[in-house]
Amino acid sequence: MKSSDNFKLIWWFLLVIALGLYLFFRQDDLLKGKPTYFDTVVFLVWISVCLSPLFKEMKIFGLHLKQDIEDLKKELNQQLSLMKIELKSSIEVSSSNSNHVHINGKSPIPAADSDIPDIKKHVAEALNEYGVKPLSTSDNFSFVENQISTENMELFKVRYAFEKLLNDHVNIVASTQRKQPMTRLLKILTNDGVISSNLTNSILEIIAICNHATHGADITANQRQLVNESAQGLYEALQISLVSNI
Structure with missing residues (x-):
């Protein structure tokens, strides 16, 4: 009251x-x-x-x-909810990357074009070590055709759309090509007042489901329905918020 x-x-x-x-x-x-x-x-x-x-x-x-006790409690609940979703997403990403091996301490970023010839040489050596012949075509991805369902591919596209929208906004505002994790970008934009906590929490809930699908986990019918019903509207709301703050 x-x-x-x-x-x-x-x-x-x-x-x-x-x-x-x-x-x-x-x-x-x-x-x-x-x-x-x-x-x-x-x-x-x-x-x-x-x-x-x-x-x-x-x-x-x-x-x-x-x-203003009630306002303070509401703000704390929103921040705790945001932290919980961000922590859950970070744990999922960390788990999916737990088996990655980084040689010579290099950070996991795409190699520059100038490094491609050397990388191809190492790939050929690795294949030869296991008796695997390299393919003659560079665009042959037949091995993944039966590895992912159409539904999970759609969830991956949802995550990609949100992440690209956020990165494009940061590139325009900050004039930088440096990529940031999506959860970090959302938290920064929320703290800066660009987007609301409710919008951020809703987007992170959708992204958490998409992350599960991307990592090969089973998605329930209710989770998939939530993404189908909410993703488009949340994307448009995020787009409106970002455009109005350029």
């Missing part, structure tokens, strides 16, 4: 007057140094109430007062 500003002002004024009158009638004992425990509590509360319009948060002698 939210109260109007006028009601808050009147309530604050009545509290200040009521507590002030109590202390006024107790002034003889207070001046004589004979305050009761209740007098001390009332005095601290009165001071806190008097100062509350000047501060969002106060802590006086262990008495902690804070305004």
